[in-house]
Amino acid sequence: xxxxxxxxxxxxxxxxxxxxxxxxxxxxxxxxxxxxxxxxxxxxxxxxxxxxxxxxxxxxxxxxxxxxxxxxxxxxxxxxxxxxxxxxxxxxxxxxxxxxxxxxxxxxxxxxxxxxxxxxxxxxxxxxxxxxxxxxxxxxxxxxxxxxxxxxxxxxxxxxxxxxxxxxxxxxxxxxxxxxxxxxxxxxxxxxxxxxxxxxxxxxxxxxxxxxxxxxxxxxxxxxxxxxxxxxxxxxxxxxxxxxxxxxxxxxxxxxxxxxxxxxxxxxxxxxxxxxxxxxxxxxxxxxxxxxxxxxxxxxxxxxxxxxxxxxxxxxxx
Amino acid sequence: xxxxxxxxxxxxxxxxxxxxxxxxxxxxxxxxxxxxxxxxxxxxxxxxxxxxxxxxxxxxxxxxxxxxxxxxxxxxxxxxxxxxxxxxxxxxxxxxxxxxxxxxxxxxxxxxxxxxxxxxxxxxxxxxxxxxxxxxxxxxxxxxxxxxxxxxxxxxxxxxxxxxxxxxxxxxxxxxxxxxxxxxxxxxxxxxxxxxxxxxxxxxxxxxxxxxxxxxxxxxxxxxxxxxxxxxxxxxxxxxxxxxxxxxxxxxxxxxxxxxxxxxxxxxxxxxxxxxxxxxxxxxxxxxxxxxxxxxxxxxxxxxxxxxxxxxxxxxxxxxxxxxxxxxxxxxxxxxxx
Amino acid sequence: xxxxxxxxxxxxxxxxxxxxxxxxxxxxxxxxxxxxxxxxxxxxxxxxxxxxxxxxxxxxxxxxxxxxxxxxxxxxxxxxxxxxxxxxxxxxxxxxxxxxxxxxxxxxxxxxxxxxxxxxxxxxxxxxxxxxxxxxxxxxxxxxxxxxxxxxxxxxxxxxxxxxxxxxxxxxxxxxxxxxxxxxxxxxxxxxxxxxxxxxxxx
Ligand code: FES
Numbered sequence: 140x141x142x143x144x145x146x147x148x149x150x151x152x153x154x155x156x157x158x159x160x161x162x163x164x165x166x167x168x169x170x171x172x173x174x175x176x177x178x179x180x181x182x183x184x185x186x187x188x189x190x191x192x193x194x195x196x197x198x199x200x201x202x203x204x205x206x207x208x209x210x211x212x213x214x215x216x217x218x219x220x221x222x223x224x225x226x227x228x229x230x231x232x233x234x235x236x237x238x239x240x241x242x243x244x245x246x247x248x249x250x251x252x253x254x255x256x257x258x259x260x261x262x263x264x265x266x267x268x269x270x271x272x273x274x275x276x277x278x279x280x281x282x283x284x285x286x287x288x289x290x291x292x293x294x295x296x297x298x299x300x301x302x303x304x305x306x307x308x309x310x311x312x313x314x315x316x317x318x319x320x321x322x323x324x325x326x327x328x329x330x331x332x333x334x335x336x337x338x339x340x341x342x343x344x345x346x347x348x349x350x351x352x353x354x355x356x357x358x359x360x361x362x363x364x365x366x367x368x369x370x371x372x373x374x375x376x377x378x379x380x381x382x383x384x385x386x387x388x389x390x391x392x393x394x395x396x397x398x399x400x401x402x403x404x405x406x407x408x409x410x411x412x413x414x415x416x417x418x419x420x421x422x423x424x425x426x427x428x429x430x431x432x433x434x435x436x437x438x439x440x441x442x443x444x445x446x447x448x449x450x451x452x453x454x455x456x457x
Numbered sequence: 458x459x460x461x462x463x464x465x466x467x468x469x470x471x472x473x474x475x476x477x478x479x480x481x482x483x484x485x486x487x488x489x490x491x492x493x494x495x496x497x498x499x500x501x502x503x504x505x506x507x508x509x510x511x512x513x514x515x516x517x518x519x520x521x522x523x524x525x526x527x528x529x530x531x532x533x534x535x536x537x538x539x540x541x542x543x544x545x546x547x548x549x550x551x552x553x554x555x556x557x558x559x560x561x562x563x564x565x566x567x568x569x570x571x572x573x574x575x576x577x578x579x580x581x582x583x584x585x586x587x588x589x590x591x592x593x594x595x596x597x598x599x600x601x602x603x604x605x606x607x608x609x610x611x612x613x614x615x616x617x618x619x620x621x622x623x624x625x626x627x628x629x630x631x632x633x634x635x636x637x638x639x640x641x642x643x644x645x646x647x648x649x650x651x652x653x654x655x656x657x658x659x660x661x662x663x664x665x666x667x668x669x670x671x672x673x674x675x676x677x678x679x680x681x682x683x684x685x686x687x688x689x690x691x692x693x694x695x696x697x698x699x700x701x702x703x704x705x706x707x708x709x710x711x712x713x714x715x716x717x718x719x720x721x722x723x724x725x726x727x728x729x730x731x732x733x734x735x736x737x738x739x740x741x742x743x744x745x746x747x748x749x750x751x752x753x754x755x756x757x758x759x760x761x762x763x764x765x766x767x768x769x770x771x772x773x774x775x776x777x778x779x780x781x782x783x784x785x786x787x788x789x790x791x792x793x794x795x
Numbered sequence: 796x797x798x799x800x801x802x803x804x805x806x807x808x809x810x811x812x813x814x815x816x817x818x819x820x821x822x823x824x825x826x827x828x829x830x831x832x833x834x835x836x837x838x839x840x841x842x843x844x845x846x847x848x849x850x851x852x853x854x855x856x857x858x859x860x861x862x863x864x865x866x867x868x869x870x871x872x873x874x875x876x877x878x879x880x881x882x883x884x885x886x887x888x889x890x891x892x893x894x895x896x897x898x899x900x901x902x903x904x905x906x907x908x909x910x911x912x913x914x915x916x917x918x919x920x921x922x923x924x925x926x927x928x929x930x931x932x933x934x935x936x937x938x939x940x941x942x943x944x945x946x947x948x949x950x951x952x953x954x955x956x957x958x959x960x961x962x963x964x965x966x967x968x969x970x971x972x973x974x975x976x977x978x979x980x981x982x983x984x985x986x987x988x989x990x991x992x993x994x995x996x997x998x
Contacts, residue, residue, distance in 0.1 A: 144676075144677075144678060144679075174677055174678065174733050175553075175556075175733040175734045176677075176733055176734070177549075177733065177734055177735055177736035179736075180736075240676060240677045240678055241677060241733070242676060242677070243736045246621065246622070246736040248622055249546040249547075249549075249620055249622065249735070250544075250546045250620075250622075272549075275595075276548065276549070356623060405676070411674070412674060413674065
């Protein structure tokens with residue numbers, strides 16, 4: 140049974156909301172509504188560029204109450220492996236893509252007394268649905284959103300207009316920087332903090348929260364990363380008795396998919412655990428957040444969406 | 458399309474115990490033992506649709522006992538309103554469950570249930586129970602009670618709504634009127650391990666650790682199910698600790714003459730669904746009861762039942778409350794196993 | 796159900812108080828002899844800056860222990876004494892509502908006291924990783940009766956008469972943190988009148 144559900148969807152709006160961020164809305168081509176989803180969910184978008192399929196995860200940003208449409212915001216990453224470039228240059232009104240079922244690796248902590256959100260740049264995306272939910276549930280919340288300049292602050296104006304008392308905007312071009320020490324200081328008991336943004340910002344916020352005595356249970360960050368290029372290697376599939384080459388710019392998961400081998404996935408970034416695959420032989424460079432240290436040390440499983448062979452080969456038990 | 462011949466007059470699950478299974482119900486009974494010996498395992502499978510007429514034909518099984526079971530639920534709640542309990546952070550989960558049940562019922566049993574949506578304005582019709590109600594989805598004041606209570610008063614089986622956080626599942630809302638000996642509200646708010654605390658042996662076997670890991674990763678649209686079982690004296694649905702002082706003595710009422718009629722195999726079809734809006738989980742516990750007499754009409758079931766009972770681990774026997782009448786039952790079943 | 800049930804995973808296990816060096820402020824709370832646990836804790840963790848420590852102790856007049864003779868004023872920021880557990884528990888929510896993230900709570904006393912405090916902490920939004928508890932003193936149980944929904948206080952025996960319905964209840968190790976109580980049920984439900992002799996187990 141296939142575990143990677145998807146629907147074919149069509150672009151019904153595509154707006155350049157900042158010079159680097161494009162905002163897309165989709166509807167299902169069969170005219171049916173999408174599934175409802177929870178705040179903080181992501182979906183995997185599959186786009187075909189003629190020769191192969193890019194599959195990237197994006198946070199849903201649309202209203203969590205209109206399920207005729209799904210919305211995402213894509214930041215152009217010119218150093219990345221081309222997925223965002225393709226979305227920016229080739230996906231336009233009427234384009235068709237594949238869109239997977241939502242999955243949530245960054246859920247709201249429901250019993251929290253107060254929700255404190257810290258966003259940087261495109262890291263604002265999961266919080267668009269958070270704020271909707273918190274507003275609906277009459278929760279106590281506060282958003283601290285850092286952007287390079289106002290022009291680059293996706294949704295900044297909209298958020299400020301709607302929630303002038305809860306939204307704090309930091310425009311770096313004007314010399315205004317978010318001070319995490321101040322933000323995290325003096326927060327009432329029962330506050331949960333959620334951080335999403337550039338890696339360095341997330342790391343700083345987490346470190347400061349830790350120094351200020353926030354327990355891990357109250358600190359949440361959306362941790363998944365894009366696969367990085369690495370050395371090419373060959374993988375042998377023990378059960379199906381075949382060999383596949385993994386090129387340097389593709390992930391092991393992509394190489395398997397290109398050879399028509401279906402592996403369950405959700406985040407494609409080493410966090411959800413679905414793609415876990417047994418390894419029989421070969422050294423692994425682990426890059427995921429899912430496996431425990433003991434599992435990593437044992438060397439008998441890999442998260443192929445993000446991790447690679449250390450040497451020139453791996454043997455998988457599939 | 459599924460047709461159901463609802464039992465009339467209503468059957469009872471208490472006092473005179475008029476509950477009985479038709480031939481059809483006996484045939485589709487979920488016999489739970491894959492082997493001649495029973496031990497705990499993480500026996501989960503995808504909750505996919507089964508053959509026409511089977512209990513897995515539809516997402517939620519509505520059967521001939523529907524009206525009787527809903528009346529039984531009403532009676533229990535009237536005596537003890539705390540059989541529905543919820544913590545305050547569970548609103549989204551509750552609406553999720555209301556939507557899931559209404560949509561599944563309307564889709565699977567269009568003859569009996571219908572749901573019309575106009576934006577947030579919904580109209581729900583339940584013909585067997587004679588209900589027609591317009592309400593605003595998301596607005597509790599338009600329902601006569603909490604959303605999860607409202608819909609589970611119209612659905613067979615018990616329901617627990619779990620909140621997922623801290624890499625754990627918390628039982629934070631529950632409608633429990635046919636509990637196999639566990640208590641709501643005592644268990645409200647418990648983590649997965651605490652809630653299953655009293656189950657013997659399985660913890661040491663790592664069953665719950667593995668089960669929890671699996672459950673945390675259940676995806677939207679991909680529910681799973683498993684079977685659980687125990688034995689009950691008489692066709693009593695409400696074998697909760699709340700009324701244990703009233704039914705416990707029935708365990709001492711078993712004689713060789715009344716085994717077949719009084720002892721019931723009680724099977725729970727447990728289903729787990731990811732809830733879309735809340736990221737929580739619905740744990741459905743749908744209980745099926747069958748008397749030993751009816752069960753043993755199937756020679757293969759009768760033989761296996763004997764072997765399972767005979768080889769039952771003493772701790773499991775004790776936990777399931779079987780010890781007191783175990784020998785009488787085993788002797789009676791031996792006639793079917795040569 | 797009447798046999799002794801062991802190894803129930805919901806039964807709390809207690810340890811000695813553990814200092815969390817990440818804490819920014821520390822609230823130490825005790826009842827009766829629990830003070831001894833706080834004193835040991837402070838002696839064992841000399842590195843805790845005194846300015847971060849606040850102490851709340853419930854002592855009754857009959858109590859031989861006087862906290863001020865064990866915890867010197869320069870060891871903490873503030874020490875407050877209450878002449879009853881109830882007085883302390885009434886004040887605690889106010890104290891917690893004025894507290895900030897970074898607080899750790901250390902609780903020491905009888906089992907019933909531990910869970911009454913823990914529940915106030917949870918109501919204030921604290922996570923279980925933000926408080927630690929040590930059991931010193933009475934192990935007497937609160938026992939919840941599902942039959943009449945009354946909770947009997949200070950139960951020291953395996954079997955007792957429910958204060959609500961009068962049935963003889965046997966308590967098992969299944970524990971609800973929300974209620975701070977163990978589950979009881981009618982001991983002679985299966986054979987009315989067969990009530991085993993009670994044993995004093997929780998003192
Ligand atoms: S797909 Fe999520 S860990 Fe690999």
